[in-house]
Amino acid sequence: MTISIWRYSHLTLAISSSIFILLAALTGIILAFEPISNKLTPYAIQDVNTLSLSKTIENLKAEYNEVVHIERDKNNYIIASVITKENKSETFYINPFTAKKVGNIIEKRAIFKFATNLHRSLFLKSTGRIIIGFVSFLLFLIAITGVLLIIKRQGGSNRYFSKIIKDNYASYYHVIIGRYALIPIIIVTLSGVYLSLEKFSLLPSNKNVHVLVKNSNLKKIDVSTFKTLTLGDIQYIEFPFSDADDDYFVLKLNNKELHISQYNKEIVSEKKDNLFALASSWSMTLHTGQGSILWSLVLLLTSICILFFMYSGFAITLNRRKNNTKIKNKFSKDAAEYIILVGSETGATFGYAKLLYKALIKEEKTVFISELNKYSNYKKAKHLVVLTSTYGEGEAPANAKHFEKLVNTIPQQKTINYSVVGFGSLAYKGFCKYAIVIDSILQLHQKFKPNIPLHKINNQSFIAFNNWLTSWSENKDIKLQIKNPNTVTNSKKSKLFKVINRSKINADNSFLIELEPTQKTKFISGDLLSVTPKNDPVERLYSIAELNNNIILSIKKHEFGICSNYFNKLKKNDMILAEIKQNKDFYFPTNTKEVVMISNGTGIAPFLGMINNENLKPVKSYLFWGGRTKDAYKTYSDSIDKAFYNKTLSGLYISFSNEESQKKYVQNSILEKIDLISRVLKNDGVIMICGSIAMKNGVMKTLENISRSTLNTPLNMNQIKTDCY
């Protein structure tokens, strides 16, 4: 599995520190409430910051025997240490206007004591502090690698905040929450690291010393120091211990400490805070949220986000694990006839590569599977399949970066047929762009011959991959079968359906079957019904028509088809077990004016539902259908007549390929209606195709020709929806 170094470090760091981060985040959530609950106590005094220091001292001296210390804490509460008239030394919150006590110093609650201890030292004293400090640093690194990953993913730092493309729940929210939460996480971790370092005396302390103030000007200005200063200006003031000359007032302002003579209130000396003192004070405030409910809430959210990141991060990892990419080759590269090369950033594409590999092995073919970066010369190779995703906006994924160089330097003895399959998402600008690059590289290469055209797959669609597989294997005259890896035959999801009705087998060997769900089930025309026969683990998918809340399936009986024969044997009131699969890519579009539906054989099924849906009436629809015999049409005529009668269908164009009077394919009737098709394409209408792959290929060619000849543009694939088999 090749993943970039940043993603690898991001994950390794996260896994190695996960337990500690979990503990820290959980206790962090609890601790976030401490400053909030402290702030909600009623000790705040209005306008306290405006009261002058001299007035405060005067008030206190009148009320108590002696004043030792006055402090303004982070909550902006005023704390006084005094010796009371009863000669007791006490410390409490005061109202400086009256000098009266307003409350006892807030005692740390047991839950906060417990959480604090766990949060900073895991009850392991110094050892624990070292661990937590280190983990905090790791989390900082995780955040930094996270920022880099987001920048890479978004395609540049200037697009850090631009739109994120949603592909998967866990990774989408990991990124979308991540890019905002990373900022407070960096603040929290850095301040945490700083506090740890400080506790272990690893940082230089404030080496600034008191400097005697001799400047007489300065002295004069500050004669009335206590009158000009207000409580808002100070952090604390210590009163002289005795009447001795060298006992001073110690006055701590926000950026310096002053010694002030107790007789004339002149500044004797001053000591400036250095950068470390400032950093220390900021770290404490930012890490604990003291004094600010708002910041405490930010810290709370940050802790919750960290928990979410742990969950989503591991979900992403497990998801990738599922697409495990360990390659075990049965044949060596020089013995294999089929070569599969994979380009993948996250490993997802490997899943399909392995399906193909297994299917070929089952057919007793010699196959060799590898990464694009390990391109080599292959002595016996006849067929090359390249499966590749695209990274960013058309870059090579991590394990394909060297392919371009290698393919032009390593010679091949034999001519090899190749087919390129691109994986990507239509939501990105450069959909399958790297696959296009590879396709063009191979086209220019003398030893490679194109086999079937480049195939693009949106959102890892199994149906689309299966389509490619069918055309590729048909081309080689082998029959390959693969099973959708994402379908865990889950009996929980499977539901019982009751057979309500079925039609006779027509001359085309096909019939309709109507099923009623026995429990409440949601589905609409275009969804798929997955049926897995008992004696065969491979699921079969049938397109659904929804009519009066029942399911209509159109089934063609094959002589040896396990599933079609199973259906054929069903009688009225029989029960079957099946599962509904959403197929949003093939829903009837409602944001357009006209829709053309093209089908052959049993491919008409979903359209039978769509043309009879009254809700879809505002969109004009035209139906093309091709069958072998007129008799086959009778099976569907009731539904189609009803649609005409209700005016939900605007046009019907039928062709028969096996009648004496007519030998015509769907393509032919499309060509006859060239004006209609051209108009629909021009007006952003949608063309839906359902039926066999062969029909689809023929129809696509016809549509392409129509588009080029009448509109002078290549066919816009966004206007085409297909569901073919």
Added chain:
Amino acid sequence: MTNTLILKMIPTITIAIFIFFGFKNPSIKTSSYKCMIQMMNYSGEGAYISISLLNPEGVYEKTLFVQGDDDEWYSDITEWWKFHGKVRADIDAITGATIGGGERTVSIIEIDDDKINAGYKIRFESAVEDQAYYKDDVEFKLTSASVNSKVEGHGFVRYVRMMPQ
């Protein structure tokens, strides 16, 4: 018969003992002293400090003050705890908060006058969680000169200053 008589007398005897020994001799005067502890600039948790009175033999006689009000940490002040842990005298009225590095605190302690100039000593023990314990951070003889002086500490305490009130 004699046994029951003794049993009956137990309450009377107890009360008698209390009357004789339970109250302080009012003739001994007590003085208050202002006592300031100035801490070193260490980093870490706030220090627990016990201030005790030792008799001339160096044996604990009385707890004068305790800085630090969470008794779960008292055992960190090892020597003092050997004394106080057994007696568990009520010290609620003479406890204050812990003192952090660089901080100072002023408390009022009361000492009987007959302990001054009589060979009695005052001892300041300090302990900081995860760090160290100093048995005699500050210790000096109580004399009329020393109760109005400044004494340097050896551990977390930079100095102690005392003065009569």
